[in-house]
Amino acid sequence: MRIASYNIRKAVGLDWRRDPERIADVLAEIDADLVVLQECDKRVGTRAGVLDLDYLEKELGYELADVSIRPDSHGWHGNAILYREPSQFRRATRVVLPSLEPRGAVSLQLETPALEVVGVHLGLDPRTRRLQLEALGDYLQNLTHPVVVAGDFNMWRAKDAMQTALNTDCQIILPGKSYHSARPNAAFDRFILSNLPEPRRAYVHRSSLARRASDHLPIVVDLNLPEPAA
Template sequence: MSARPGVGEERSMRVASYNIRKAVGLDWRRDPHRVVDVLGEIDADVIALQEADRRIGTRAGVLPLDRLETELGYIMTDVSIRPLSHGWQGNAILVRSRLFDHVAERILLPTMEPRGAVSVRLRQPDLEVIGVHLGLTPGMRRKQMLTLQKRLEDCDHPVLLAGDFNEWNSGRLPFAAPATVVSPGLSFHASRPTASLDRFVLGPGLRSVSAHVHHSALAKRASDHLPVVVDIAFTTRNP
């Protein structure tokens, strides 16, 4: 996290979202260390991950947590209900260890699939990041997004949604002002990107300074999605 001076602004942060496909790359090898290397390239403060565990059996997590902490300074927020899982329903959030003071929770969404959302609320700066992986059918996605829109409206603190919205048509995103949808660019399929499935939604008190899809040679092999990144500024004072 670094200071970026500006009128009415105090701080800025980098948030990323990455569907890692259970660490299975385009070569069909499960290589979690390759995913860690991509995360190191991005250098975000907070990272929302999707498909961070295996979806059958014990639903064990796929990432080397020791390496994430010792080399990159990330800790995974505790939202799992299974002892070996990373996150909940495949959704996980990594935060820099210097932002350790936080509260994490699971968020129930309308669903007929093992989907959902997870949240981490940082205390300094006061920010809630919600990681999402939405459903495959248009009707269910809309219900899920309306639930998330209601949460944005009800919160009295800055909230950022980050994740794989699984929505090919940007006109079907129901988020209304003052929320802002940020689509960094084409992120799927990594071999030939044609869709902006991975997005951010910024609630009141937040502004997008810049956003991009992370197009490194390694990222183009590590998963079928490319990571997306947003640098945000706080437009209201947080104590």
């Protein structure tokens, strides 16, 4: 299974044009089974979503896991998950994280394979971010099925501080430097794997289109999922 994570900056590219189809074209290049997105809606007014959901469904086969509270939003606090196989869908929920800002996480659970994907966009304040990681660690400790946490963690430091705050047995995957897309110098975008084997591959998608479509580059992980129990 291929999972991608992408902070789309409200679909505004480096040319300052809002272009949802350009974001969709980047997703077409990646061709992931599941896509975790951040900054999918405008942060003022009705917080309207910026995705072209009809285009994503007709051209790429993606559906939105709807967890929105506001009728015009896509996802929750800008976090959204796209999936392709309706028969695998089990449920989608919101995961509350401590925050001074409108932040949170979204979760999608699949029936087959038995997998949960959590999309996050953590805060800018270091103390708040640590509390959010601790809350994610508590969430993961209670789960026995495979889980992938993906998103923009807004962390300059490498794995150690993140592992300490999570305080649970998991793999932290840094595919590479994904921010700023014009000249990447920070690995803000990451994966956390729980109850999963080592990934086959993890990388930053660095196409010429991706370098223009947002200030973040997408990250991708290819997974070998464990066989279901008899």
